[in-house]
Amino acid sequence: MLLLYVIIGGFMVPVPVIGNNQQAARSIFFHLPMWMAMYTLLTISVVNSIWYLATNDLKKDVRASSAGSVGVLFGVMGFLTGMLWATYTWGGTIVNDPKQMTTAIALAIYMAYLVLRMSFTDIDKRARVSAIYNVFAFALLIPLTYIIPRTVDSLHPGSASSPGFSDKDTAGTIKMVLWPAFIGFTLLGIWIYTLRNRYKRLALKNILHG
Amino acid sequence: MVNRISFSIFTALMLLVTAVFGQENAETVQQAATQQNTETGPVNEFFRSNSKIYVAVGILVIIFSCITIYLVRLDRKISRLEKEK
Numbered sequence A: 001m002l003l004l005y006v007i008i009g010g011f012m013v014p015v016p017v018i019g020n021n022q023q024a025a026r027s028i029f030f031h032l033p034m035w036m037a038m039y040t041l042l043t044i045s046v047v048n049s050i051w052y053l054a055t056n057d058l059k060k061d062v063r064a065s066s067a068g069s070v071g072v073l074f075g076v077m078g079f080l081t082g083m084l085w086a087t088y089t090w091g092g093t094i095v096n097d098p099k100q101m102t103t104a105i106a107l108a109i110y111m112a113y114l115v116l117r118m119s120f121t122d123i124d125k126r127a128r129v130s131a132i133y134n135v136f137a138f139a140l141l142i143p144l145t146y147i148i149p150r151t152v153d154s155l156h157p158g159s160a161s162s163p164g165f166s167d168k169d170t171a172g173t174i175k176m177v178l179w180p181a182f183i184g185f186t187l188l189g190i191w192i193y194t195l196r197n198r199y200k201r202l203a204l205k206n207i208l209h210g
Numbered sequence B: 001m002v003n004r005i006s007f008s009i010f011t012a013l014m015l016l017v018t019a020v021f022g023q024e025n026a027e028t029v030q031q032a033a034t035q036q037n038t039e040t041g042p043v044n045e046f047f048r049s050n051s052k053i054y055v056a057v058g059i060l061v062i063i064f065s066c067i068t069i070y071l072v073r074l075d076r077k078i079s080r081l082e083k084e085k
Helices: A002-012 A022-055 A058-089 A098-118 A123-151 A173-203 B002-031 B042-048 B050-084
Strands: none
Touching: A002 A173, A022 A058, A022 A123, A022 A173, A022 B050, A058 A098, A058 A123, A058 A173, A058 B042, A058 B050, A098 A123, A173 B050, B042 B050
16 A cells, blocks of 8 residues: 555655756666665564574574565665666766765675575575675665765765755656655565575475474 | 466566556656656656656566565476476
């Protein structure tokens, strides 16, 4: 329901005209929640990885891998939507934008996490090594995607040289749709994560003992 | 088997959507005399028409198809698991 409201509201509310965005500014309602969902899922992933290292419970490792996988899905969606948006506002699919570059690096790190997991045959070794890798990946994700882009000049709003969208949102209509969008897409992500988690637990039933 | 069918239906739908978009394209190209057309070509002009609203539409299409592809793959894996038992 929340997502329905976002999709309908996202196309109906008045948005301020910023730069050459025109009506494409409405993409913010779908592009930004991808990242919020990704951050949430990857946080779930890293918490479970640390939890696994503390307890050696393989169920935690299964959770970490499912959350990581769905997190990467949302990251890829965020990146693809950003690419389309950039094509028609910045004049290039992949431009020299620091946030885009660092996000690509962060996503590559997380894809390597998923590939790393597949390369092990021993399940305990896989769990331990990938849990440690996951902690490092998360420690890189936050500065790469959140801190560094804010300190340098970027084409993205909210960097050192460009103002954020919120300053221009005089009627507060963006916020009215954006916050439900964050919650809605994050919940959708968590739901897909539980589906994948249940599947993985079924697949490894013999090892996990139910 | 059901998966295969649903997947092919999905693909066919996507193809249909592209075809419909293509049709619309030809009509909107004439109207789309936007100021900032730096590149030409029907696709570019289509996305820049109507104040770039189709960029937002395209983004929704990307999100929808990514989630669907992911879920279809998960569905297939579950079916494989069911068959093993």
